[in-house]
Amino acid sequence: MESNVKPMPAAGRMPVPDTGTLSGFLRFFLQELKPKGKVLTPFNVITGIIILVGIGIIAVRFAKGLGAVTNLSQAYPWGIWIGFDVVTGVAFAGGAYILTFAVHILKVKKYEPIVRATVLNGFLAYVFYSGALLLDLGRPWNVINPIVGRGFGYGSVLFLVAWHFLLYTLCLFVETAPAAAEWLRWVKARRILRKMTTATVILGVTLSTLHQAGLGGLFLTAPAKIHPLWYSSNIPVLFFISSMFAGFSMIIIESRFTHRIFSDRVDAEHHASHDRILLGLGKGSASVMSAYLFLKVIDLTHGHQWGMLLTPMGFWYLVEVLGFTLVPLVLYVAAIRKRSVELVRNTAFLTAVGVILNRLNISVIAFKWYEAVRYYPSIGEIWVTLAVISMELWVFRWVINRMPILGEHPDFKSGKESAKETNNPEVVRWTVSAS
């Protein structure tokens, strides 16, 4: 698909929205809700159909129960709505905590141009995956119980994951909000939000560490159900480490698409530094992957499981660990030595497949590998997953086309303390109306 939006106009030329009052905000918001550019593009039609049918399937699921649209059974209580949408999706959203850590804590300026897109991606991922999680819950209206205190199951890993998940989504909201504030020209709100950034990032990295690890920790309670090649008391650590290279790879993949599709929204500065950024991400990914593989070897040795590699499940394990973790690692190293951005981009896809395989193996494929009747996802489960992804893409595109995510807002260029100090009389007027 191609962006169907005109480039962002230069500062001062845009009609001035009055977003300081409620009615003004609503008028601006409704006007912005309208699609920009052509509506009937192939991408819109296909994803539109997927979303509409998906909503129908979701309606059936709520009217008749999970059994009507999923292949879940008494033997397989968790399918791809958990194994892919939540467990895999959250790993890929890991890019947000890694990058905010690099940019806001370690002050690595190099990655600043991509931090907003990554955080937005992370935020939307969390919102939509927790949405998908609600579809999978039998009694979603009770989801607030562990939050409001109708039964604090604090001995449960899921309790930990739920709380950290919720709090981290709020952190991501705060980290995304400055872009929205610039879009609305809420100068005061932007100033407050930006002051909260460092603290929010520190909290966010902490929460991410625990709930990325916690998602793996969930499976610690199934030692007799997960194939010994995948079961390990190190699952939480492995999940945490792999969420880093999952995150790196997702940033590389995502930037490939956003740069092609929204190239008009990317500013020149960002374009220039982009190759250097991608090589850096590849380096980061490679170093984390070598640590991950090292842990995997230790696990194999401690569990005396080398012999199992010669079984069918062992072969499948090698496909994941060698084919989609070791090979990408080697390719990343080669790409860095040759300074080949193209190879970094392609390797990111391979790495992502490896992460998907790993998460699906633990949650679905190597889970009860011994059962005679195995679980495989139904059409309904796959369709709804695609619908959730499509909805996320729509919202992502809507935000990218309106808010200063890929490039800086002309009125809020770095180097200026705030819009207040600009000489643009219109900006000064919004400042007054916002305060």
Next chain:
Amino acid sequence: MAINRRDFLKVAGTAGALLAGARPAQAAHAVRTDVEFYGLLIDTTKCIGCRSCEEACNAKNGLPKPEVSFSSESVFEKKRDTTPEAFTVLNRFPNEKSPDKPIFVRRQCMHCTEPSCASACLCKAMVKTPEGPTVYHKDRCMGCRYCMVSCPFDIPKFEYDSPSPFVRKCIGCPDLVAKGEPTACAQACPEGATLFGKRRELIEEARRRIYQSQDRYYPHIYGEHEVGGTGYMFLSAVPFEKIGVRTDLGTKNYPELTSGFLSSVPLVDILWPAVLFGFNYLVSGKEKEDTKEDGHGE
């Protein structure tokens, strides 16, 4: 932007609140030593496969009538599992010791001493009562099915065909047990194959039987040590892997599998922010300059 005192307090306060919420896991499944658990001893050498226990369970829990009547033996043709409508089921296994006397084995919740389902539940819908039964509070359940993932015996069953589903399983007749009365299935058993009592006394009785009739019993009490001990225990004439129960579960109680990870949570929640603030200070260097600097993209 350099962090200042206020930022630090903001994070420290939140982290402190988290710490208070995330109490160490051990507290959640502490064993009560002042009350003795009740349990069942199921002696499969005495069971004749009459299915009275199934019928009594059905009546006690108000479950729908089964497709095949309780008097029919045709159900034994294939191995059955419990369902949302049947909390206990009997299965028939060949007896290598005396081929004309098949072995009947009940399957139902084992009411573990430290249940995995209860420790897995994030809203305390599954709870171990002091008397022994592991009960289910349907009003709290959100239907996440993590109890099903965690149960080593695959006992909790889910109502997949209901728009307002519950998890169903044997809840161990908590109303009767609280009064010290036997469970419905134990009351119904005409052969004394299901024996109700204090867990400690049941283990003594089981040991006595094994010592006194060494030909009759395989010398093991299934559930004495499995997954840290279960409230419902089995005796068998043949090795347990031959009567369809898992013998590879180990003796570690399941909540212990996650307690190490969970007790690291408060540590990470407190130490991580401190370390990250430290990094931030180190990198910021000269504070005065940095406060002027406008870290764009924040």
